Amino acid sequence: MIAAVMYREYLIRTTSMVWAFYDLFMPLTYLLLFGIGLDRAFASGVQSGGQILGYNSFFLGGVLAMAGFGIAINTAYGFFVDRENGMLYEFLTYPMTRGEFLVGKILFNSSLALVQAAITVGLGALLLGIPLRWERAGFLLPGVVLGAAGWFFFLTTFALRIRRNDMFNTFINVAYFLLMFGSSLFYPLEGLPLWLRSISRANPLTWHADVLRYLTIGLGRTDTILAESAAFILFTFLSFLAAVRTLQRGVVK
Amino acid sequence: MTPAGFAIEIQDLVKIYKVKSPHPVRALDGLSLAVKQGEIFGLLGENGAGKTTLLRILTTLLHPTSGRAILMGLDVERRAYDVRKKICAVLQENAVEVFLSVEDNLMTYGRFHSIPRHEIAQRADRAIEQFGLGEFRKQKVMDLSGGLKRRVQVAKVFMVDKPVVFLDEATTGMDPINKRGTLEAIREQARQGRTILLTTHILEEAEELCDTIAIIDRGSVVAQGDPDRIKSLGSAIVEIHVIYESIHEGALGELTQLPLVKLERRNLTLDLRVNAKQISPFDVLQKVGQVGPVISFEVSSGSLEDAFIELLGKRKARTGGAP
Numbered sequence: 001m002i003a004a005v006m007y008r009e010y011l012i013r014t015t016s017m018v019w020a021f022y023d024l025f026m027p028l029t030y031l032l033l034f035g036i037g038l039d040r041a042f043a044s045g046v047q048s049g050g051q052i053l054g055y056n057s058f059f060l061g062g063v064l065a066m067a068g069f070g071i072a073i074n075t076a077y078g079f080f081v082d083r084e085n086g087m088l089y090e091f092l093t094y095p096m097t098r099g100e101f102l103v104g105k106i107l108f109n110s111s112l113a114l115v116q117a118a119i120t121v122g123l124g125a126l127l128l129g130i131p132l133r134w135e136r137a138g139f140l141l142p143g144v145v146l147g148a149a150g151w152f153f154f155l156t157t158f159a160l161r162i163r164r165n166d167m168f169n170t171f172i173n174v175a176y177f178l179l180m181f182g183s184s185l186f187y188p189l190e191g192l193p194l195w196l197r198s199i200s201r202a203n204p205l206t207w208h209a210d211v212l213r214y215l216t217i218g219l220g221r222t223d224t225i226l227a228e229s230a231a232f233i234l235f236t237f238l239s240f241l242a243a244v245r246t247l248q249r250g251v252v253k
Numbered sequence: 254m255t256p257a258g259f260a261i262e263i264q265d266l267v268k269i270y271k272v273k274s275p276h277p278v279r280a281l282d283g284l285s286l287a288v289k290q291g292e293i294f295g296l297l298g299e300n301g302a303g304k305t306t307l308l309r310i311l312t313t314l315l316h317p318t319s320g321r322a323i324l325m326g327l328d329v330e331r332r333a334y335d336v337r338k339k340i341c342a343v344l345q346e347n348a349v350e351v352f353l354s355v356e357d358n359l360m361t362y363g364r365f366h367s368i369p370r371h372e373i374a375q376r377a378d379r380a381i382e383q384f385g386l387g388e389f390r391k392q393k394v395m396d397l398s399g400g401l402k403r404r405v406q407v408a409k410v411f412m413v414d415k416p417v418v419f420l421d422e423a424t425t426g427m428d429p430i431n432k433r434g435t436l437e438a439i440r441e442q443a444r445q446g447r448t449i450l451l452t453t454h455i456l457e458e459a460e461e462l463c464d465t466i467a468i469i470d471r472g473s474v475v476a477q478g479d480p481d482r483i484k485s486l487g488s489a490i491v492e493i494h495v496i497y498e499s500i501h502e503g504a505l506g507e508l509t510q511l512p513l514v515k516l517e518r519r520n521l522t523l524d525l526r527v528n529a530k531q532i533s534p535f536d537v538l539q540k541v542g543q544v545g546p547v548i549s550f551e552v553s554s555g556s557l558e559d560a561f562i563e564l565l566g567k568r569k570a571r572t573g574g575a576p
Contacts, residue, residue, distance in 0.1 A: 004364040008350075011361065015352045015393075086346025093312040094365045095338040249316065 001096040005104020012078070013112070023074065023112050027067035027120045031128070035059045039128075048188035049219050056128045061213025062185035064120060065205060068113050068144060069179070072151030073172055075109045076159040080168060098247035102240065106152045110145040117144045121216060133218040140215050147208045150236035154204075156243035179205045184213075207232045259323075260417055260448035261288040261311065266320035268306050268472070280306040281317070282472035288465070290416075293439065293449045295463035297456065297561060303472040304452045305345060308421050311450070312342045325416055341366065341410045342419040347402045351395035355386050355405050358394060362409040376412045383438060384408040385431060400426040404435075411438055418442060420451040424458065436462055460557040468564055475564050483560050489529040490514065490555030490563075493537065497521045497545040504543040511537060521548075526555075 013019060039055040046058045082088040091101060117140060125132050155172075162168045180186070182196065183205040189197050200206050207228035214220040268281040281303045288294040296304050309315040311322055313333040322329040325339045350358050359380055363373035381390055384404045394402055403426045410418055420439070424432045439462060443449055453459050459466055460480045467477040476483055500521060508523075509516060515526035523544070527534050534552070541550070 001365070001367075004361070007364055008361045011357055012350070012352055085351050086344065086348035087350060089309075089314055089344055089346065090342065090348035091365075092314055093337060093340065093342045093344070095334070095367065096365070097334055 001094075001100045002104040002107060005096070005101055006108040009075075009105055009108035013108070019074075020112075023071060024116050024119060026070065027063045027116060028123055030066070031056065031059065031063050031120060031124050035063070035128070046188060048190060049221070051219065053217070053219065054130075056124070057130045057217050058188070058213070058219070059186070060121070060124055060130055060216050061211075061219070062209045063124075064117055064144065064212045064216070065147060065209035066180065066185055067116055067120065068147035068208070069151050069176075069205065071109050071113045071116070071148050072106075072155055073176075075105055075148075075152050076155035077168070077172075078105070079156065079159040080165050083163075084165075092247065098244045099240070101247065102153065102156060102243055106149045109152070110148045113144050113148040114141060130217065132216055136215045136218070140212070143208075143211050143215050146232065146236055147212070150204065150208070150232060150239060153236060153239035153243045157239070157246045160243075160246045179203060183209060185209050204232055204235045207235075258290065259287040260290040260292075260325055261286075261294075261450065262323040263287070263307075263311075264321045266307070266310065266322060267318045268303075268310065268315065269318045272318065280472055281310075281320075283320070284469065284473050286467050286474055286477060288448060288450055290448050291443060291446045292464040293443045293451065293462055295459040295466040296450065296452045296469060297459055297466060298452075298469040299565065302469050304469060305421060306472075307469075308342070308344070308419050308450070308452065312340060312344070312419055313337055339415055340417045340419060341413050341415040343407055343410055343421060343423045344419075345421045347399065347406060349394045349402050349405050351402075352393060354391050354393055355381065355397075356390045358405055359409060359412060363412055366413040366415070368413060380408040380412045383411065384434065400428060400431070403427055404431055407435055407438075411442065415447070417448045417450070420449060422453055423451060424453070424455065432458075456556070456558045456561055466557070468561060470565055476560075480557055481554075483564075484554055484557055485560075490559045491527045491529055491534045492553045492555060493523075493525040493527065493534070493541060493550065494553075495523045495525075495541055495544075495550040496548045497523070498548055500545045501543070504540070504545070508537075508540045508544060511540065513537070521545075 013023075035056045038059070042055045045052040046055050047053075048058060079088060082091065092098075094101075096104075121132065121137075121140070124130050158171055159168060162171060182199045183203045184200060185205060189200050189206070192200065210220055210228050211225055211232065214222075214225045263284060263286050266281050266284045267279070270278040270280055284303065284307065296307065298304050306315065310317050311324060311329060313329060313336055316330055324336050327336050327339070329336050350361065353361065356377060359377035360373055363376060368376060381387055384407065386401070386404060386408060389397060389401060394405055397405070403423075407420075407423050410420075423439075424435050427435060436458065439449055439451070443464075451459075451463070463480060465478065466480055466483050468475045468483065498521070505518075512528075512531050513525055514528050515524065517524040523541070525537065525541070527537050538552070541547075
């Protein structure tokens with residue numbers, strides 16, 4: 001049944017090449033424009049974890065986390081399209097569990113995230129000379145998939161409970177802003193004021209970005225990264241349970 | 254199947270929306286009914302009577318507040334996943350994948366319902382032909398009219414072999430030819446042993462199609478039985494249609510003095526509606542015979558619509574609601 005959901009997601013996605021292009025190349029474009037700009041602005045580099053790094057190197061993990069978050073938003077937004085088309089209720093009468101429905105939806109989109117990550121990391125290293133830890137590249141796969149899944153499950157609860165499209169857009173705009181700038185996506189946390197550093201440390205987007213940064217350029221202490229990975233897995237699991245419960249009880253009013 | 258031989262058995266089902274609010278809405282109020290396997294069961298009622306709520310509970314979309322619903326021997330609330338393996342549904346909304354072609358809509362539906370891969374295309378072809386969608390098969394559904402979208406939606410459920418089919422106003426928006434085809438397809442499915450539970454606002458459709466009808470109002474069953482029984486329960490209306498060779502105006506004048514619900518003349522034809530509780534139809538027939546030499550005449554009971562209006566009107570009068 002998960003395969004049927006993935007097949008359906010594939011069909012929907014491939015009906016618009018603009019969507020596919022945006023999903024696959026957006027992070028690389030971000031890295032090339034925003035990353036290069038800040039790399040020049042901080043010519044002396046960025047200090048983090050006792051190392052001095054080029055901004056592009058630091059930013060790569062952040063871009064990957066942001067891209068996974070973006071895919072999760074697009075996938076969660078699909079619930080609104082399905083609701084408008086009447087398909088959401090119909091899906092819930094199909095012979096599958098609510099969990100299978102959610103997993104199928106995100107599995108296809110996670111595979112998109114993987115291709116996106118491969119393009120971003122590969123071309124980022126080639127065009128910007130980012131020094132990669134290739135020996136850790138294999139771990140990127142679960143890192144990217146879990147990241148997209150965690151955020152998708154988290155956003156699903158809101159997408160299903162917020163019934164108005166415009167309200168959800170506002171929610172996403174606020175969440176996007178707070179989660180991205182209150183995290184280690186764009187800058188190291190060491191130099192931040194205590195209040196912002198504390199908020200950012202508790203932000204799952206920081207955990208996700210730190211893990212991806214560790215896997216791509218090797219930045220971070222292994223014990224911290226393991227703790228952040230465990231916290232993100234817990235976040236994903238709890239978000240999954242909340243999303244399933246919402247699908248079971250909170251969709252049809 | 255339930256031990257009693259019913260495909261669906263509902264006991265004292267209650268659904269209250271906004272339970273915690275000061276104004277809770279009691280959509281189902283102790284509703285009980287049973288649907289036999291292989292029958293076409295029509296659920297009739299005004300807007301807001303509770304039909305859609307009942308269908309949503311039976312299709313596992315909603316949880317009841319209390320009561321029990323059993324479908325093919327399975328408790329709908331406790332074994333929702335197993336129940337979903339036994340059903341397919343056309344819900345009120347136009348549930349179609351608007352970004353996909355007609356063909357892809359059917360193909361994905363087949364996959365979701367575990368039809369073997371080698372059979373999906375074959376069944377999709379059959380459904381496309383049966384519902385006259387051949388010329389649109391490669392078109393995206395977003396480019397189709399409302400009626401065609403509905404056809405795609407209905408065509409999907411006829412691809413699969415689930416024992417229970419729910420059709421919520423399935424023919425809404427269809428043209429008469431396709432409506433006729435859809436009704437025939439529904440009958441064919443019932444002949445194959447599938448149980449069909451449908452709702453409709455088109456009462457002629459229900460009368461023509463259904464083995465059993467339940468009229469529900471404010472969340473409970475007002476009347477249940479085969480269409481003839483429902484008509485007899487609710488309506489004392491008798492319709493008389495007469496064609497004369499010639500009409501004697503004096504006798505016609507006497508006829509008009511009777512307390513008839515309706516008397517309509519078109520040349521040499523008379524249409525009368527008699528309320529049997531006000532005057533005996535036999536007395537009326539005697540006067541009808543005096544109007545002139547009769548070429549043909551037909552006497553029929555009132556329509557299901559008459560019964561529907563009368564049953565709900567009576568209930569509203571009893572409970573103080575507007576008729």
